[in-house]
Amino acid sequence: MSRGTGEAMDFQKNDTVTVTIEDMDSDGQGIGKADGFTLFVKDAVVGDVVEARILKNKKTYAYAKTEKVLAPSPFRVEPKCPYHRQCGGCQIQALSYEKQLEFKQEKIRNNLIRIGGFSPEDVDACMEPILGMEHPFRYRNKAQHPVGRDREGRAIAGFYAGRTHTIVANTDCLLGAEENRQILEILLDHMDRYGISAYDERTGSGLVRHILIRKGFASGEIMVCLVLNKKVTKASCSRLRTDGFFQRQEEFLQRLSEIEGMTSVSVSINTEQTNVILGREIYTIWGQPTISDTIHVRDMSLPGCPFTGQKLEFSISPLSFYQVNPLQTEKLYSLALAYAGLTGRETVWDLYCGIGTISLFLAQKAKWVCGVEVIPQAIEDAKENAARNGITNASFFVGKAEEVLPGFYAGSAEVAAGEQMRHPDVIVVDPPRKGCDSACLATMLQMRPEKIVYISCDSATLARDLKVLCGGGEYKVEKVRGVDMFAQGVHVETCVLLSKLNVK
Numbered sequence: 001m002s003r004g005t006g007e008a009m010d011f012q013k014n015d016t017v018t019v020t021i022e023d024m025d026s027d028g029q030g031i032g033k034a035d036g037f038t039l040f041v042k043d044a045v046v047g048d049v050v051e052a053r054i055l056k057n058k059k060t061y062a063y064a065k066t067e068k069v070l071a072p073s074p075f076r077v078e079p080k081c082p083y084h085r086q087c088g089g090c091q092i093q094a095l096s097y098e099k100q101l102e103f104k105q106e107k108i109r110n111n112l113i114r115i116g117g118f119s120p121e122d123v124d125a126c127m128e129p130i131l132g133m134e135h136p137f138r139y140r141n142k143a144q145h146p147v148g149r150d151r152e153g154r155a156i157a158g159f160y161a162g163r164t165h166t167i168v169a170n171t172d173c174l175l176g177a178e179e180n181r182q183i184l185e186i187l188l189d190h191m192d193r194y195g196i197s198a199y200d201e202r203t204g205s206g207l208v209r210h211i212l213i214r215k216g217f218a219s220g221e222i223m224v225c226l227v228l229n230k231k232v233t234k235a236s237c238s239r240l241r242t243d244g245f246f247q248r249q250e251e252f253l254q255r256l257s258e259i260e261g262m263t264s265v266s267v268s269i270n271t272e273q274t275n276v277i278l279g280r281e282i283y284t285i286w287g288q289p290t291i292s293d294t295i296h297v298r299d300m301s302l303p304g305c306p307f308t309g310q311k312l313e314f315s316i317s318p319l320s321f322y323q324v325n326p327l328q329t330e331k332l333y334s335l336a337l338a339y340a341g342l343t344g345r346e347t348v349w350d351l352y353c354g355i356g357t358i359s360l361f362l363a364q365k366a367k368w369v370c371g372v373e374v375i376p377q378a379i380e381d382a383k384e385n386a387a388r389n390g391i392t393n394a395s396f397f398v399g400k401a402e403e404v405l406p407g408f409y410a411g412s413a414e415v416a417a418g419e420q421m422r423h424p425d426v427i428v429v430d431p432p433r434k435g436c437d438s439a440c441l442a443t444m445l446q447m448r449p450e451k452i453v454y455i456s457c458d459s460a461t462l463a464r465d466l467k468v469l470c471g472g473g474e475y476k477v478e479k480v481r482g483v484d485m486f487a488q489g490v491h492v493e494t495c496v497l498l499s500k501l502n503v504k
């Protein structure tokens with residue numbers, strides 16, 4: 001059944017309806033109205049008129065899916081990737097990049113107003129224009145692909161179709177490095193040629209589960225890690241290293257080594273029935289165990305943001321956390337540093353510090369920096385990275401920010417800059433999507449830093465936390481700026497500067 005928007009609305013599943021898309025929700029779905037009834041329409045962009053099929057009816061609103069674009073939006077572009085609808089990784093690829101940036105700027109603004117409770121005037125007064133990308137494709141330095149077999153039994157690699165574990169074969173994700181395709185094809189060809197099995201998660205059998213590829217964009221170094229479902233004992237390990245973890249391993253490595261930049265090839269052992277991709281045991285089978293990459297800070301105050309002298313080198317293993325969009329990371333870190341406004345005399349906390357990337361940049365301009373991170377391996381990497389870059393004025397703590405910080409404030413930890421760290425000049429936070437724990441926010445307020453720099457990958461939890469930080473009237477939001485790290489997708493990174501008000 002098909003009908004126009006003028007008729008009485010009691011949609012049934014599979015009805016089709018003509019709808020004009022007036023807005024987009026934070027997940028990138030189009031929003032349109034039909035007689036006061038709100039429709040969330042998949043694969044539609046703002047400005048489109050589409051014929052949509054109802055998927056689910058919820059009384060006052062419904063979910064629908066675009067069947068046909070009747071009149072395309074002026075902001076609609078032809079998606080470059082043939083799989084963008086199935087994949088779900090690039091929710092807004094059909095929107096022009098300029099409009100994507102506008103969408104993200106609005107998303108941040110709306111969350112600050114709706115969730116943060118800030119007035120539109122205040123938000124507009126402190127919001128700076130979002131920092132977009134020059135080239136919004138091929139920006140990811142990391143690719144992770146599940147490996148399986150198609151109906152004809154050929155080896156495939158690709159991605160899981162939205163909300164399922166069915167692999168859609170695609171060896172050329174347009175967000176990833178050019179080399180990925182060649183690497184994947186070598187693997188698949190090798191598996192087919194020598195009958196190497198792919199993992200089947202229903203039965204828990206088969207060898208090759210996933211392939212992880214990382215590239216240092218500044219260094220050009222490439223790492224390949226194959227995740228294998230293979231029991232390895234201490235005794236069998238040395239034999240496997242010479243005989244190979246799979247058939248004709250030498251030949252496979254030979255082909256990979258011909259790719260320019262190939263630096264490290266390893267296998268990761270994962271025999272668990274789990275969605276976690278990498279196993280903890282990693283064996284290097286060719287080249288180095290790690291790759292290196294450089295991050296270079298920019299001068300955000302000058303047009304075109306030229307590089308400054310500040311530069312750091314990091315070593316990355318298959319298990320390390322490392323930002324996936326290196327060019328935008330340089331802008332994000334530069335912005336955070338500019339907001340921190342350090343002169344060399346300050347004491348700084350860097351909470352949720354990962355492998356210490358931001359901490360080490362801060363340390364180059366501060367008296368002392370303390371980093372806090374919950375993953376022990378990341379803290380080991382942070383210490384190693386400090387040594388590698390000759391940085392001696394940073395210390396790192398393993399633990400939850402909401403436990404380490406209150407513990408420190410209460411006086412249970414000793415550190416070089418001692419008492420000054422209890423009342424630091426600056427606190428930088430970069431939490432995961434769920435934002436900061438309330439115990440962490442409460443201690444930050446007690447510590448009374450002059451500045452707080454909040455980096456966030458979810459502007460909804462950011463807005464919630466800013467409401468707490470500013471709620472007591474002691475802090476004010478000075479500046480807010482979006483950085484687009486995930487072009488074609490709906491996520492956006494935000495950096496906020498808060499300053500202490502001089503209240504009596």
Ligand code: SAH
Nearest residue numbers: 352353354357373374399400401430431432
């Ligand atoms: N600032 C780093 C990492 C940011 S990602 C960078 O730019 O590279 C967020 C980090 O917070 C992750 O490394 C995660 O392991 C860590 N994390 C998550 N929950 C935490 C908690 N409660 N306390 C401290 N660190 C936490």
